[in-house]
Amino acid sequence: EMQLVESGGGLVQPGGSLRLSCAASGFPFSGYFMTWVRQAPGKGPEWVANIKQDGSEKYYMDSVKGRFTISRDNAKNSLFLQMNSLRAEDTAVYYCARGRGWLDPWGQGTLVTVSS
Amino acid sequence: EIVMTQSPATLSVSPGERATLSCRASQSVSSNLAWYQQKPGQAPRLLIYDAIRATGIPARFSGSGSGTEFTLTISSLQSEDFAVYYCQQYSTWPSWTFGQGTKVEIK
Numbered sequence: 001e002m003q004l005v006e007s008g009g010g011l012v013q014p015g016g017s018l019r020l021s022c023a024a025s026g027f028p029f030s031g032y033f034m035t036w037v038r039q040a041p042g043k044g045p046e047w048v049a050n051i052k053q054d055g056s057e058k059y060y061m062d063s064v065k066g067r068f069t070i071s072r073d074n075a076k077n078s079l080f081l082q083m084n085s086l087r088a089e090d091t092a093v094y095y096c097a098r099g100r101g102w103l104d105p106w107g108q109g110t111l112v113t114v115s116s
Numbered sequence: 117e118i119v120m121t122q123s124p125a126t127l128s129v130s131p132g133e134r135a136t137l138s139c140r141a142s143q144s145v146s147s148n149l150a151w152y153q154q155k156p157g158q159a160p161r162l163l164i165y166d167a168i169r170a171t172g173i174p175a176r177f178s179g180s181g182s183g184t185e186f187t188l189t190i191s192s193l194q195s196e197d198f199a200v201y202y203c204q205q206y207s208t209w210p211s212w213t214f215g216q217g218t219k220v221e222i223k
Contacts, residue, residue: 095159095160
């Protein structure tokens with residue numbers, strides 16, 4: 001069974017940092033683009049970043065460029081999102097998902113709350 | 117950025133009835149559109165991509181459309197189908213966008 005499990009979310013003050021992790025199992029992780037998507041309370045999902053299979057290409061939404069960094073460790077079947085200079089508007093559930101078009105599967109998500 | 121607009125915001129349907137959900141793109145996305153179902157406290161689940169049902173999705177779900185107008189049809193609503201549904205375009209690589217969702221509730 002394909003599975004993605006996120007971790008690393010929590011409460012952080014504005015300007016702070018967090019590192020999210022996503023552990024993949026049940027499929028050949030190194031063969032797939034991977035994506036981070038976030039969903040603010042009561043809103044639709046929002047694409048954040050994605051990364052090519054070998055990590056050579058990375059893409060970000062404009063509002064997180066220069067603050068967030070996506071990376072992966074194919075040896076450990078893991079995806080990461082380093083988030084710096086966090087803002088209140090970054091508050092959301094963050095999901096990792098497989099794919100470079102439609103997304104399937106998604107993890108269960110990890111909540112990031114940015115508040116003082 | 118391509119804006120995805122879903123309608124209606126809320127759809128009240130009785131079990132066993134047909135539900136028709138709409139998604140409109142601000143510019144053509146060809147057939148590069150997906151539909152997801154999300155239940156409270158859960159992650160979105162892929163239902164349809166390129167008008168094709170994803171693995172394990174019941175035949176009562178179908179997707180149609182191309183260009184700027186798309187429809188998700190649930191032919192006979194079951195109790196487990198009451199949820200929020202989102203459309204997503206993946207035409208503009210790498211910047212994908214989602215709609216704001218349609219909530220299907222019990223009438």
